[in-house]
Amino acid sequence: MEELARESISLLARSASHADSPRLGSFGAVFIMLKSALGAGLLNFPWAFQKAGGVTTAISVELVSLVFLISGLVILGYASSVSRQKTYQDVVREVCGGAVGQLCEVCFCFNLFMICVAFLVVVQDQLEKLCISLYQTVTGFSEGEMPYHWYTDQRFALFIMCLFIILPLSIPKEIGIQKYTSVLGTLAATYLCAAVIVKYYLMESHVAIITPEHSQGVSSWGSMFSVVPTICFGFQCHEACIAIYSSMENQKLFHWTAISVVSMFFCLLIYTLTGVYGFLTFGRAVASDILLSYPGNDVVIIISRLLFGISIITIYPIILLLGR
Structure with missing residues (x-):
């Protein structure tokens, strides 16, 4: 009787927790998957296309x-x-056993910690470049003439941003709530893609050298395989996928497959368009950060850098939630 009572209580508690927790729809799941993947790698794709040996090879x-x-x-x-x-x-742990599960926990936490550190570095870097671009645009002076103040230091700005933006966004313990910021982050990343495309068509002449440095042989294969980590990192969202799947209303495998395909297709579209047009615009001269290839005082690029920083900020709460 006692065992039956314990089972009944556990079932009631489980059903109550399921009833209380908000469930994630298809629309929200796609955007969270998109935002988990659309990260810092977006800036590197034009360089990756150049390194791979051209558009066809990279695609x-x-x-x-x-x-x-x-x-x-x-x-x-x-x-x-x-x-x-x-x-x-x-x-x-459930599928592979306790020992493998513990090893996975250590690797998983370390991986998320390093991603969080990398994203903070990226945000700080974008803040610094944004401040320099704004200073040059407003005053007309060069970067070397920019005065230093403690309140304009990017480290202070990063601290304020973490305290008043990232921390409040990271408080919710449900990944479903991140669908709202994920929509904003996805739109911000889409703007950067659109800016690269528009800039290509607004060019007066296209004189960029787009022929590959290594057309054949071992060097060409080496260049192609050297960009695989960059491309795979761009689509990386596997850390969040189980948390997203377990929060969904419809957990049928076919539905989850459709969510995965749709989200990765849109990622592919944004990454490919950015990579193709960034590479066609600058060719071999493209920088590893595509925004550095444009003039620093270009208003469209300044907005792109600002929105890209916002895009990275919207990923951070998702990664932090998984680590927590």
Whole structure:
């Protein structure tokens, strides 16, 4: 009788928790997946296209990588469904055993910590470049003539941003709430893509050298494979996928597969358009940060840098939630 009573209480508690927690719809799931993937790698894709040896080679690498990435998302969703676990490390522990699960926990936390540090560095870098661009645009002076004040230091600005923007966004313990900021972050990343395309068509003449440095041989293969980490990092959202899947209303495997394909397709579209037009605009001279290839006092590029910083900020609460 006592055992039956305990089971009844646990079932009631479980049903109550499911009733209380907000469920995530398809629209929200797609945008959170999109925002988890659309990160700092967006700035590097034109350089990756140049390094890979041109548009055709780079898109081929993207498509091959995407097959494995989508397969990984579907497998993780299936593993979460079978194991009935809601976190990445719990799924690994349930499927692969306790020892592998503990190792996964350590690697998972370390990975998320390093991503958080990297994103803060990216945000600080964007703040610094944004301040320099604004100063040059407003005053007409060069970067070397910019006076130093403690309140204009990018480290102070980063502290204020973390305290008043990132921290409040990171307080909710449900990933579903991040769908609102994810829409904003996705639109911000889309603006950068649109700016690169528009800038290409507004050019008076296209004189960029787009022929590959290594057309054949071992060097060309080496260049192609050297951009695989950059491209795969751009589509990386596997850390968040199990948390997203377990928060969804419809957890059928076919539906999850559709969510994965749709979100990765839009990622592919944004990354490819940015990579193609950025590469065609500057060719071999393209910088690893595409925004550095444009004049610093260009208003469209200043807005792009500001919105890109906002885009990175909207990813941070998702990563922090997973680590917490």
